[in-house]
Amino acid sequence: MIIIDGSYGEGGGQILRSSLALSMITGQAIEILNIRARRPKPGLRPQHLTCVKAAASVCGARLEGAEFGSQRLVFIPGKVKPGNYSFAVGTAGSVMLVFQTVLLPLALSPGPSEITFTGGTHVPWSPCFHYIDLVFRPAVSAMGILFEMELERWGYYPKGEGIVRTRILPSEGLGSFRPVPRRGERVCVKAISATACLPGHVRKRQSARVKSVLEGREIEVDVEEMEGSAMCPGSLLFCWISGQGRYGGFTGLGARGKPAEKVADEAVSGLLAFLDSGAACDKYLSDQILLPAVLARGESQWSTNSISNHLLTNIWVTGRFGLGKVKLLEEDGKSGLIKCYGTD
Structure with a gap:
């Protein structure tokens, strides 16, 4: 044991x-x-x-x-x-963290699985549904981990009760993860400005803010506005880049008394710092991708704009199981390069 x-x-x-x-x-x-x-x-x-x-x-x-x-x-x-399952957090606790707990084991099992999750889908201190779907999913699919997701109902704090349906397909084996940012190409950012049980001007102000800041930096941005069904009021500004050899997603969440412009600023500030770093992966993906990387064939390698405590902790956990070998090459005490030697 x-x-x-x-x-x-x-x-x-x-x-x-x-x-x-x-x-x-x-x-x-x-x-x-x-x-x-x-x-x-x-x-x-x-x-x-x-x-x-x-x-x-x-x-x-x-x-x-x-x-x-x-x-x-x-x-x-x-x-x-593998099979059909249903898991309910019972609060606004993150269903995406529950999903990530069972994803790899089920993906490495011999058959498909369908799971319904109920709880928080867009809540603080955890990856939101759109991060998992639009940043994490493309990254791990390149390694051979395939799944589909559907957001049936949004789950904001404090009530939660969001509903996510997923289908996980069996993997034929995990390949290495080696994204290479393509230098010199014009960056195109996508964003979602969403609200639930709030006036429409809230999401429009979020959209206007993200466009103003990014276009002021000569960064092309495509913003989609949406109204989501939820059990309590909530708002989201999520902006991401997934392509051009780069993976990064950044979230701003609304709260009582919090201006829509501040919600947008929280997401955009993280995005700009990531883009300026030139790294392939944001700090969130860097710790999330580690587990499949230590189980994959061959050597994985990616750069990150921040070596986080979560990443260092995950490296320690994988070491306790005797899996893989991870080497960190820090560049400035914060950003760096991760090399992960998985199975032969």
């Missing part, structure tokens, strides 16, 4: 999710201690319990400590079984 110290590094839920995924894939039992020890409310929260129960469902795992607030979990996996 592999012992995982949940207080390592950033000490959050990522250690739990990555450990569950790798336990299912490798068949190795795990005991996680000090779960989310560095968070204001340590232990398993509803979202994390949903991850645990979802993982247990798809592989018939035996569990100890799968309770609200628990800081210790024993997970003894069985064989991953």
Whole structure:
């Protein structure tokens, strides 16, 4: 049994999710201690319990400590079984993080799976539906991980209750990830300005702001405005680039009393910093792509505009399972190059 110290590094839920995924894939039992020890409310929260129960469902795992607030979990996996599943967080907790917990194990299983998730789809501190669909999905599909997603209902904080339907196809094997930014080409950015249960001028102001800032930098931008069905008010400005050898997505979320222009500025500031860096991948994708990279054939390599604590923590977790070899080449103490040597 592999012992995982949940207080390592950033000490959050990522250690739990990555450990569950790798336990299912490798068949190795795990005991996680000090779960989310560095968070204001340590232990398993509803979202994390949903991850645990979802993982247990798809592989018939035996569990100890799968309770609200628990800081210790024993997970003894069985064989991953593709099929039809439904998982509900029960709060506005992120359904995308639950999806990422079970994606790789199911993609590496022998058959297709269809899953319905209910909870938060566009909430703070997690990748939103559109990031997973428009940035993460193209990146991993290049490696051989194929899935489809449909957003049936948006889930904003505080009510959540969004609905996402996914179909995961079996992979024939994972190839390496080696994006190469194409220099000198004109950058084209896409953006979504969305609202739910709010006046239409909110999304129009978000759109106007992102166009004004980017066109002022002579960056071409294509903005789509949409009104989404949701159980409570919410707004989103998501801008991304996925192509030209680059993957980056940046989110601004509305909140009570927060001007629409500030929502747009939050997304655009992240985008501009990424574009100026010249890196192939943003910091979010860099830690998310690590797990498939250590399982892929051959050597993966990509540049990032920021070596985050999440990335460093994921490197440590994969090392606990004896998977791959990761080398970081920092350029300025922040950005750098990641080299990952997977399976032969």
